[in-house]
Amino acid sequence: MTTATHRLExxxxxxxxxxxxxxxxVHTLRALENFPITGITIAVYPDLVRALAQIKRAAAQANCELGLLERERMNAIVAACDELVAGRLHDQFVVDVIQGGAGTSTNMxxxxxxANRALEIMGHARGEYGFLHPNEHxxxxxxxxxxxxxxxxxxxYVGIFRLVDAMAYLRAAFERKAEEFADVLKMGRTQLQDAVPMTLGQEFSTYATMLGEDEERLKEAALLIREINLGATAIGTGINAHPDYAGLVCRRLAEITGIPVVTAPNLIEATQDCGSFIQLSGVLKRVAAKLxxxxxxxxxxxxxxxxGFCEINLPPRQAGSSIMPGKVNPVIPEVVNQIAxxxxxxxxxxxxAAEAGQLQxxxxxxxxAHSLFKSVLHLTKGCVVLADRCVDGITANRDALRASxxxxxxxxxxxxxxIGYAHAxxxxxxxxxSGRGVAEIVLERGLMTAEALAEVLRPEVLTRPRALPVRPAGA
Incomplete structure (x- = not known):
């Protein structure tokens, strides 16, 4: 029964x-009533909606090839899925991101x-499931x-490589600064105490290297994410699926997405094991901690x-206080800290959540899903913001650094x-x-000539390995 405003399901x-x-x-409507948790719907993650549509498209094609689904229904399902992949009807994905039922509400x-969009494509009204059913077809x-x-x-998987691109973008910003500051001498520090000299360029090149390493770790994590359990059905036994379905649907999904997915060798294990998600989350944590x-x-x-240290200047982005005039805070690094x-x-x-799984x-x-999507999305945005709104505008206080x-x-x-450890x-x-300089005292004590001291204290000598003099025993 259908009225002007409602249909009965x-x-x-x-x-x-x-x-x-x-x-x-009706299934989605019940989920709306049962899970008023965050107010955030799954539509906030368009990659997930597109992935669901790609899976349903691949399944329809595989089932049609196996003689299980009529071509007219398959064509309508494929057309509806293509619209979702293109970004249409995402507002209809209304269930909360946090839900009971292992994701059943999302799948429903x-x-x-x-189904309802496919029905329209076939010339029927929404809810006329006798022609094409959400669960049956x-x-x-x-x-x-x-x-x-x-x-x-x-x-x-899509999000990982978007994050890799954002990290590469930030890495390039640090590399540009490393080149710009290559001649800026400063003191390195360990445990916040003066250590030995280095260049500001060396300091910034370190940040670039750290990012580059984690780009590779993310790519490694993506290899595990490619293994899927599609075709496992309920617990991995493949009940209600054709014997050839798992392999066929995996091939169709790879063609549709361009992602080199592979079917897990043991579908029962793959249906209950969340190890790849733990692995990815751990790498994201590593990225976050280093950032x-x-x-x-x-x-x-x-x-x-x-x-303060006042060795570099961050670009001013906004007023830092409602009471202290002229104060400017490092708001961009602060927001990235909070993302971390x-x-x-x-x-x-x-x-x-992975540990709490039970049996099959x-x-x-x-x-x-909600946790991983947030981490990937926020890290991606954070990298771009840090590059554009902070790193690109950093300047060095060259005179202060040299004086230090x-x-x-x-x-x-x-x-x-x-001069030996004892003299040093x-x-x-x-x-x-005394507060006097080291060079002044060395010259005063006659431990080195002015020429020799000047040679040792040249920036290019201070900041890289070099051949050392052989001192006689006891000297």
Missing amino acids: HDLLGDKEVPTTAYYG NANEVI VNMSQSTNDVYPTALKLAT SKVCNDLRLLSSGPRA FEVIGNDMTVTF LNAFEPII VERSIGIVTALNPY TDVAAEAHA
Whole structure:
């Protein structure tokens, strides 16, 4: 029965009125009532919606090739799925990102939207499921338990490489600064104490290298994400699926997505094991922790502008205080720090959710999905913001950096091979007590000539390995 505003749909719990304007159906409507948790719908993750549509398209094609689904229905399902991949009807994916049921509500939402759009394509009204049914036809040879984790893997795979691109973009920004600052001498520090000289370029090249390493770790994690359990159906035994379905649907999915997915060798294991999600989450945590460390450095090196390190200047982006005029805060590194804190927390959530699986299924994949998608998305945006709004505009306080080297006691380390550890220790102690410079004391004591000292203290000598003099025994 259909009225001007609602149509009547039926499920195992009974009848329910669904808005006539809705492409979703009764199962989705019940999920809306049951899970008013975050107010965030799965539509916020368009990669997931597209992945679900790609899976349903591949399944329809495979089932048609196997003689299980009529071509007219297959064509209508394929056309509806193509529209979803193109970005249409995403507003109809309305279930909450956090939901009970191991993702069943998400799968039902996809089945119903695709079925009702396919019905329109076939010339029927929404809800006329006698012609094409969400579960009988759109979900043929499938279960939530193989569709949902496969969709999660497809969506995260796309997100991983989007993040890799963003990290490469940020890495390039650090590489440009490393080249710009290659001649800027400064003091390196360990445990916040003066250590030995280095260049600001060396410091920034380190940040670029750290990012490059993790780009490779993410690509390695993506290799595990390619393994899917589509064709497993309920628990991995393949019940209600044709013997050739798993291999065929995997090939069709690879063609549709361009992702080199492979069928897991043991579908029962693959249906319950969340190890690849733990692995990916751990790599995301690694990226986050290292990015946060870099941002800690940027905040510390730019601290001041008068009473801090004041070695570099971050580009001013907004007023820093409602009470202190002229104050400017390092807001871009701060927001990336907060992204990192979130990602580290998300990793803990993924770990607990993966551990909590029981027997042949993990019921907590929705929170795994939500956590991974947030981590990937926010890290991606954070990398771009950090590059554009911070790193590209960093300048060096060259004079202050040079002066800090000249007055630092740490340069005495470079003199060890020439004057010996005992003399170097005495010089350091006097410099610290008197406030005088190391070079001045060395010359005063006649430990080195002015020419020899100047040679040793050249920036290019101080900041890289070099051949050392052979000192006689006892000298």
